[in-house]
Amino acid sequence: MLVLRTSPASPFGRKVKIAAYELGLMERIEIVPADTTDPKDVLRTQNPLGKIPTLVLEDGETLFDSRVVVDYLDHLAGGGRLIPAGSKERFAQLRLQALADGICDAALLQVYEGRFRAPEMRNAAWIENQAGKVNRALAALEPAPPAWPERPRIGEIALACALGYLDLRHEGKWRADHPKLVAWLDDFAAKVPSFETTRFKG
Template sequence: MLVLRYSPASPYARKIRIAADLLGLTERIEILAADASDPADSLRRQNPLGKIPTLVLEDGASLYDSRVIAEYLDHLAGGGRIIPADPSARFAALRLQALGDGVNDATLLIRYETFTRPESLRYGEAIALQQGKIDRALDTLDAAPPAGSVDIGQIAVACALGYLDLRFDGAWRETRPRLVDWLEKFARNVPPFEATKV
């Protein structure tokens, strides 16, 4: 059996859990929580970066990060399911995944800066830099919400928006109505999105 090391709040792990469900692989994967901040957690032996998600294969080898894991799961399910085989559609999905993951990267950096540092040590320019990335990405997505079949790009974007809801009370929703509508439709059509919500 495969083992997915994860944290419930991780948008990257959520992306993999949704992908596994859509690919019909949930029954083949044990979901096992990891504490990335605990030096004694076996995660650091499974992934030298100590990051989640990490997928431990049946032979004991590990795959990381979420993009590699998603590619592996799609391959395991026969290929071309959430990562299209057609080059044009494939690179559109991968580009969209990069945008969603980039929003998560920036959101996490803001979270670390504001949650883990004392207020006197927070660096406002760094926060503003990351917020600019988020705002530009969301504006781009609101201008042209994802369309077509559910793929890894749409999953990544939905998880990024869900993470913004979790960490910043959905403030993004106030000025991006088309993206709000898109996410509501995605949630209705992709049940594992709601099932993995924290």
Template sequence: MKLYSSVLSPYARKVRAAIHALGLQDRVEVINVNISASPAEVVNANPLCKIPTLLCDDATAMYDSRVIVEYLGIVAGSDMLVPASGMARCHVLRTQALGDGIADAAILYRGLLAAGVAPDAALAARQMAAVERGLATLGRMARESALGAATRPDAGALSVGCALGFLDARFAELGWTGQYPALADWYARLDRVACMRLSAA
């Protein structure tokens, strides 16, 4: 299998972390691409030309990080990242959506500012407000031990961890670790887990 990826993408990092968590690193070749250049190999596999995109052994393409993580679990014969059914599955998928949503809003905010939109313009401010509400929700979840065991992360924890890593890299001025100490402690434990360390680059 081939994973088209980028070091800076929180979604691609989530998939790389999933690959290591599931023990599939010897079966997946990670290929970093400049997605802004619309590389032909990605366009041919994914009409949206987005990363991450996974090209399976049978030449089927999987895209969107959530779909790829689910597919990798099937390949590995494991539901450790995404439970097979029930409320446990719903909780993991909801946390994954929250982590991805924080990353979505942060990336859109940066894009708007790069396009010349003022930070206090309605659309930009709405994205930053989503990031801040998301962090507040994660802070509460961390205090209530609702983020799962950081030392045995599921797909929700990986999504949140990769979003927080992206904020650290691109939004250091937020200072979220000082505002949400329980979340910062949880993230520090998660960041030491092998799959997160190995997916950082």
């Protein structure tokens, strides 16, 4: 049995879970919650960075971060399903995944600034810098949201998770200025049941 260390609200963990569902591998994975702030959590021995998601293999070896874990799952399922084999499509998907993951990184850092730093210590310019990354990425995607075939690939999955995280932690403020991306996400949610299955409901 594979073990996925993650937390329910993590957009990166959600990306891995959706990937596993789409690849038909979810029944082979046990989800074990992890607390990245707890020094006693064994996560820190499984992943020296103490970050999620981390995948524990059946032989005890571990894989991280989410991009490596998804690549492994795609390989386990025969390869080329979420990450295309052809160079042009492959790098287009990896680039989209990187952009979507960057949205998540910047959005998370804004959340952490508010959650872990006292109000008088918060850096407004730094927060604005992170918000700018999100805004520029969304502006780049809005004119032509990515088209996808019958089943989503890793780029589309990552983007859906990024937008879902903006809904969760940033009150969906992105929606007002990005109607095409809103329609794209609605279509994704309608066609990919695992998107709702993995939604954080806390």
